[in-house]
Amino acid sequence: MADPKENVLMEKIVSLCKRRGFVFQSSEIYGGINGFWDYGPLGAELKRNVKELWWNTMTRMREDVAGLEATIIMSPKIWEASGHVATFSDPMIDCKTCKGRFRADQINDISCPQKPSKMVSECAGEKTAPRPFNLMLQTYVGPIQSEENIAYLRPETAQAIFAQFKNVLETSRQKVPFGIAQVGKAFRNEVTPRNFTFRSREFEQMELEFFIKPDEVVEAISGSVATPAAAGHPGEPQPNWGWQLWHQYWVEERVRFYEGIGLDRSTLGFHIQTPEELAHYARATTDILFKFPFSKVDEQGNVKGDELEGIAARSDFDLSQHERFSGKTMGIFDEELRTAWGKLPKEKQDDLWRRYYQARKNYLEKSGVKPEDAEKDATEDANGLAKGQYIPHVIEPSAGVDRLILALIANAFTEVTDTDDKGKSETRVVMKFHPRVAPVKAGVMPLLKNKPELVKKALAVRDLLRPWMNVYYDDAGSIGRRYARQDEAGTPYCVTVDFETLGEKPELLDTVTIRHRDDGKQERLAIGELRDWLLARGR
């Protein structure tokens, strides 16, 4: 159970978010709508910075990732192939006596929580009729609201990447291993939206699908598959990496990303999914957690955290599903594999063939393909190896933007109590955002408002910086008040134009005061160096 003190902290955060314009309740003037939140002026800047950093880190700064921006509404067949239509719409039965909720098709198999000796279907509790439970938001494409026009708002962005896999491969001049990145909105009719923006019905994801060679193909080309040597970052990608090393690599890459925007390892948690938790097609999933104020505390007082991102090794399940449902091949041709295969000794070929065949057969049988068809298809797939053909496997780092924003806000939130000369103490909030994500990079202000020369110079400094970063000009009230205002917005630096800037001391002509948010320290910097100084810290 969360500590009551920490719920107070969460309330303070929510209240600050509204007061300063980070997050508002959606449709607030009409009483709000459950599970939907808006970003105000500061929140919008913060979110934009985070998405841009992710995009730059994951695509522009890498040779091996290409971007995609797909639609939110897609062919409903996508969601049949992905499994969402089936798993998202189980009819559910509620028991009015024990308050339990059960899948209608399982009431004969689940024991009653109150009378474990009986199955749910046999217990005396009064139950509702089965009700459809669909977690996908649904709409109609076209003006006619008929069954055949039903479409869904995507519950995840990933499926579009799989559906467009071949197009991206052909147009991006990439070769496996490579990834496709996408940032965008997704929608889920959550049963219980909770914890401020943490679980919302409309939210944004940053997803990478990183396609790799199946281990059998790596082995055919490189002779063997490298085994993970130690925990931590495995270094630059190598041709002999199988799914395990690629998975470890992406977990560590993602942790580096979080560290780079101010969430150090001590604020994060990790959850390695157990075999029982894993989806049947997944090989491994590591969740990166953040210790939120509302995160549960266990008996030992440890906080595990709540999920920011999951990094899943998903085998070739997704592409295989789309291959089966669309009838279009999702396999790729790899010249290197074909060449290498021809040089392998017969027993090696047979060994790899058998393993690939087995994996394909398992998948097909679990997907409900008739055994004789599964054997035939798996044979065909394994025969493809010799021709340089295979279906890529995938490592999926999938992050929630809004959850990360909330983590950054919670992490930045700091209360500072100052006592003035009269002994009056006052608590104020300092949002200690990393400069890279801070909504405003610099506050620009004249020391005094009633001196036109100071104002004019300060406005010139603002205009100098404005094309390069988000800056905020403020000349209202005392300088201390303006600093405090910027502290609450999380602005890392304030630039103050004073009389020395104007040449009161000739050696300080055209220099300004830089005031640091976190310790209040000041230093002097020439206006000519200002832009590069700020840019070096803010990106």
Next chain:
RNA sequence: GCGGGUGUAGCUCAAUGGUAGAGCGCUAGUCUUCCAAACUAGUUACGAGGGUUCGAUUCCCUUCACCCGCUCCA
């Protein structure tokens, strides 16, 4: 979906079956040479709907939203 709590100004909180108040913030002005200074003026609220009542922000019902616990979470 169930149970409990909450809903008054931008924020924090008060009072009241009979015209709703404070602090902070915000805006304008005077002043101000570095950390929410002072003064003046201004600004804004009873979540929504219905009922009881001469009269409801206050009592009752419904609804919406938020928080906590349970449930759910591909």
